[in-house]
Amino acid sequence: NAGVTQTPKFQVLKTGQSMTLQCAQDMNHEYMSWYRQDPGMGLRLIHYSVGAGITDQGEVPNGYNVSRSTTEDFPLRLLSAAPSQTSVYFCASLKGSARHNEQFFGPGTRLTVL
Amino acid sequence: AQSVSQHNHHVILSEAASLELGCNYSYGGTVNLFWYVQYPGQHLQLLLKYFSGDPLVKGIKGFEAEFIKSKFSFNLRKPSVQWSDTAEYFCAVNLNTGKLIFGQGTTLQVKP
Numbered sequence: 001n002a003g004v005t006q007t008p009k010f011q012v013l014k015t016g017q018s019m020t021l022q023c024a025q026d027m028n029h030e031y032m033s034w035y036r037q038d039p040g041m042g043l044r045l046i047h048y049s050v051g052a053g054i055t056d057q058g059e060v061p062n063g064y065n066v067s068r069s070t071t072e073d074f075p076l077r078l079l080s081a082a083p084s085q086t087s088v089y090f091c092a093s094l095k096g097s098a099r100h101n102e103q104f105f106g107p108g109t110r111l112t113v114l
Numbered sequence: 115a116q117s118v119s120q121h122n123h124h125v126i127l128s129e130a131a132s133l134e135l136g137c138n139y140s141y142g143g144t145v146n147l148f149w150y151v152q153y154p155g156q157h158l159q160l161l162l163k164y165f166s167g168d169p170l171v172k173g174i175k176g177f178e179a180e181f182i183k184s185k186f187s188f189n190l191r192k193p194s195v196q197w198s199d200t201a202e203y204f205c206a207v208n209l210n211t212g213k214l215i216f217g218q219g220t221t222l223q224v225k226p
Contacts, residue, residue, distance in 0.1 A: 033213075033214075035216075040123065040218055040219075041218060042118075042120075042204055042217050042218045042219050043158075043204065043206075043214075043216040045213060045214070045215075048213065053118035060211070090157065092158075092214075093149045093164065100206075102163065103160075103214060105150075105157045105158040105159075106157060107156070107157045108157055108209070
């Protein structure tokens with residue numbers, strides 16, 4: 001299994017540009033989520049999905065859209081990039097709904113918005 | 115609002131020193147608790163987790179953590195750190211299905 005994969009690894013955008021961060025998992029996990037990591041703030045939940053066709057907002061959803069058309073994929077869209085969205089983005093997946101289950105994280109995407 | 119607080123933001127230790135990283139959470143209900151580690155340039159990996167039973171949990175690489183319900187704490191410990199333990203450590207709480215709330219993180223630097 002490849003686990004959780006993310007592309008691209010690095011991206012530089014200009015303010016106002018749009019782009020999609022890709023996330024895929026091959027573990028047949030129902031739950032997927034997106035976090036952003038900023039210095040001194042830990043990881044903050046952007047959006048999550050409990051299954052195909054179902055998404056919901058996390059702590060910091062503004063400026064981001066998600067969709068979940070398949071179990072495997074959970075792309076994150078930046079509609080109009082802003083410098084405040086400069087961050088490292090992590091996708092994670094979780095099997096089932098048990099709260100004690102471990103989340104598996106992807107390698108991250110480092111995004112810079114100029 | 116629920117939150118997780120890690121008291122130490124940056125810790126510097128010499129090899130063989132003992133480590134304790136503090137983690138407190140604010141939530142009165144049932145919680146599941148995790149410690150994740152992020153080595154330089156890598157993604158987050160699970161160190162250990164607590165969901166029920168023995169409040170002293172042992173994880174990988176000699177780490178352990180103790181859940182003290184009365185103190186809302188889940189501190190991470192290691193008796194003797196190594197240079198390879200240099201990393202960032204995150205405490206996290208799972209309140210609902212899959213929604214993790216993370217602490218701010220603690221950067222550990224171990225000097226050889």
